[in-house]
Amino acid sequence: MPRTALHSTAILVFAHSSQEEMKHKPLQHGAVIFEALSQHTLKTVKKTKLPYFHFTEKEQRGASFGERFVHAIASVFNMGFTQLITIGNDAPLLRASDIVQAAKQLDEGHFILGPSKDGGFYLMGLQKSCFNAHSFLALPWQTKSVATQITALIAKTQTSVVRLRPLLDLDRWDDLKRLIREASCSGGRIVQLLISLLHSTGKAIFHRPQGKNTIFSNQYYNKGSPRLGRAFL
Numbered sequence: 743m744p745r746t747a748l749h750s751t752a753i754l755v756f757a758h759s760s761q762e763e764m765k766h767k768p769l770q771h772g773a774v775i776f777e778a779l780s781q782h783t784l785k786t787v788k789k790t791k792l793p794y795f796h797f798t799e800k801e802q803r804g805a806s807f808g809e810r811f812v813h814a815i816a817s818v819f820n821m822g823f824t825q826l827i828t829i830g831n832d833a834p835l836l837r838a839s840d841i842v843q844a845a846k847q848l849d850e851g852h853f854i855l856g857p858s859k860d861g862g863f864y865l866m867g868l869q870k871s872c873f874n875a876h877s878f879l880a881l882p883w884q885t886k887s888v889a890t891q892i893t894a895l896i897a898k899t900q901t902s903v904v905r906l907r908p909l910l911d912l913d914r915w916d917d918l919k920r921l922i923r924e925a926s927c928s929g930g931r932i933v934q935l936l937i938s939l940l941h942s943t944g945k946a947i948f949h950r951p952q953g954k955n956t957i958f959s960n961q962y963y964n965k966g967s968p969r970l971g972r973a974f975l
Contacts, residue, residue: 749792749793749823750823750824750825751792751793751823751824751825751826751827751845751848751849752792752793752794752795752818752821752823752825752826752827753787753790753792753793753794753795753826753827753828753829753841754794754795754797754814754815754818754826754827754828754829755783755784755787755794755795755796755797755829755830755831756797756802756811756814756828756829756830757780757783757796757797757798757830757831757832758798758799759780759798759799759800760773760776760777760780761773762798762799763776764776776831779831779832779834780831782831782834782931783829783830783831783836784796786836786837786838786841787829787838787841789838790838790841790842790845792827792841792845793823795817795818797814797817801814801817802814806883807883807884808878808879808881808883809879811828811878811883812875812878812879814828815828815873815875815878816873816875819870819873823870824869824870824871825845825848825849825867825868825869825870826867826868826870826873827841827844827845827848827854827865827866827867828865828866828867829841829856829864829865830864830911832864832911833856833858833864833865833909833910833911834933835909835910835933836856836864836865836909840856840865840906840907841865843906844856844865844867844906845867847867847904848867848868848869851869851901851902852867852901852902852903852904853867853868853869853872853896853901853902853903853904854866854867854868854903854904854905854906855867855889855892855893855903855904855905855906856905856906856907856908856909857889857905857906857908857909858889858908858909858910858911859908859909859910859911860886860911861885861886861887861888861889861890862884862886862888862889862911863888863889863892864909864911865906866892868896869901871899872896872899872901877895878895881895
């Protein structure tokens with residue numbers, strides 16, 4: 743979406759296409775699930791009326807996750823924006839109001855972090871003045887300490903940190919079961935879709951590829967997903 747002169751804040755949706763997701767996460771009904779998550783995220787973003795950019799594998803550049811993510815952040819800042827909110831597509835309970843709240847806190851000069859329940863984060867809002875590509879590249883991406891480390895990094899700039907409500911992101915089989923358990927009555931259409939797919943296949947939406955213990959390759963994680971732990975089985 744092109745920038746308009748009305749906004750200094752942009753949203754970066756950093757998430758692969760459903761086709762690319764399927765290469766790394768072999769799920770029954772995976773194409774439907776990933777496409778639904780992406781469309782739900784974009785619909786949520788559009789409700790905010792803020793300019794947004796969706797960086798899929800086609801726009802991402804770099805050998806590691808950190809390189810790709812930092813490059814995407816720098817690319818949006820280089821377009822002239824002075825404030826940025828980053829999200830993925832794996833937090834289906836994220837609301838447009840959460841993003842709008844983050845934008846308002848950015849206008850007041852704060853750094854915003856939406857912590858996920860695994861130690862990562864589902865949303866980050868930062869000023870261009872707080873962004874240093876070299877320092878961000880050095881952060882321990884895909885570990886349980888990334889939220890703590892990025893908070894410490896921002897503290898060095900004497901910028902106050904505002905935390906949004908913690909949310910669950912979908913990285914593992916247990917995450918999906920927990921999401922359905924916690925939000926089955928109020929999670930909206932995306933959660934109802936996941937529930938229907940779960941019921942239609944018993945308890946085996948996700949299957950384990952032959953000879954592999956997890957569905958993730960060693961180089962494929964999002965920013966909120968620690969490397970260790972139980973993945974979708």
